[in-house]
Amino acid sequence: MRIDIALLYLLLRLLGKLPLRTLHGIGAGIGRLSLWRHSRTAHNTAVNLRIARPALDDAAQAALLRAVMVESGKSATEIAKIWGNDAERALDLVREVRGEALFDAALAAGKGVIIAAPHLGCWELLNYWLCRKTPMAILYRPPRIAAVEGLLRKVRGALAPEQVRAEGAGVRTLYKRLAAGGTVGILPDQKPRAGEGEFAPFFGRDALTMVLLPRLAARTGATVLFAFAERLPAGAGYRIHLLPAPEGLADADMAVACRALNRGVENCVELAFAQYQWHYKRYSADDRPSPYDTQNH
Secondary structure, eight states: OOHHHHHHHHHHHHHTTSOHHHHHHHHHHHHHHHHHTTOHHHHHHHHHHHHHOTTSOHHHHHHHHHHHHHHHHHHHHTHHHHHSSOHHHHHTTEEEEESHHHHHHHHHHTSOEEEEOOSBBOHHHHHHHHHHHSOEEEEEOOOSSHHHHHHHHHHHGGGOOEEEESSHHHHHHHHHHHHTTOEEEEOTTOOOOTTSEEEEEETTEEEEEESHHHHHHHHHOOEEEEEEEEEOGGGOOEEEEEEEOOTTTTOSSHHHHHHHHHHHHHHHHTTSGGGBOTTSOTTOBTTBOOTTOGGGO
16 A cells, blocks of 8 residues: 555544544534635535525525535545444444335345435445445446555445446446346436436436436346435434435436436435535536536626
C-alpha cells in the first residue's frame, strides 16, 4: 500500500473512534463553511434545488439549501465511522430496517435481485448491510487514483461486495450473476456516458438517465428494489429503507422504463430529501445548455 494511502487509512481508523454525533457535528460545520464561501458545490446544489422545488420562495429555498449543505458535510465525515471501524461494528449503527421482507422474498424467489441504491444517505453502510444478507456485486467506475481501489477493499473488509467495472466484461458479469439468482447493486442516478442513456423527467426536468438497469431487469426477470440508509438526527444511527420498483421499470420501451427508474429514485429522495447528493450535476448533458453555468443565472 502506498504511504499516502496507508496514512489515509490510519487517519480513518483514528477518526473512526470519535462518536458519530461528533463526526456529524464536524461535517455540519464543513457544510456551513462551504455555503458561506459560495463554493461550486453550494452553487450546483442551489441550482438543483430550484429545479426540484420551484414553488418555494427565496427564504424557503435558502433554508432548504442550508439543510442540504449540512447533510452533505455529514456524509463526508461519517465515512470515517463506517470505514474506520470493523464492518460488523459499523452495522451496530443500524437502528431500524423498513422493507426487509421485500428483500427476503426477492432472494427466496431465486430469480436474481437488482438493488437500485441512489446517492442518498449513507450508501457505504447500506453496502455492508446488503452484503451481510447475501453476496453481492456492485457496478462502479474506478477511482481516478488507482491506489484508492486497494484502500476501498481494505476498509470494506469481509463485507466488501465484488466490484465490477462499468464496461463490457463487467456488464456481462452482472447478467451471469442475475441469471444464477444472485444480487447486484447499481447507482440508478449515475449519469451515463453520451449515447448510453435516455432523457427522462427527474423532479420535473429531463435528465440523462441510464438504460442499463432497466435492460438488466427486462432481460433477466430479476426483482428490482430501491434502497438507502437514512441518517437519523443527533448521531443516533441509521434507518435502512427498501422500496419496491415503480411499475414500468422493466418495460421494453426505454422512455417508459427510464421514467419509472427516475420515479423510483424520487420515491426514495422524498423520504429524506435533504440527504440526497444535490450537488451532483444531474441535469448536465453534452448536447444541451447546462443549468450550472454561471452565466445562465
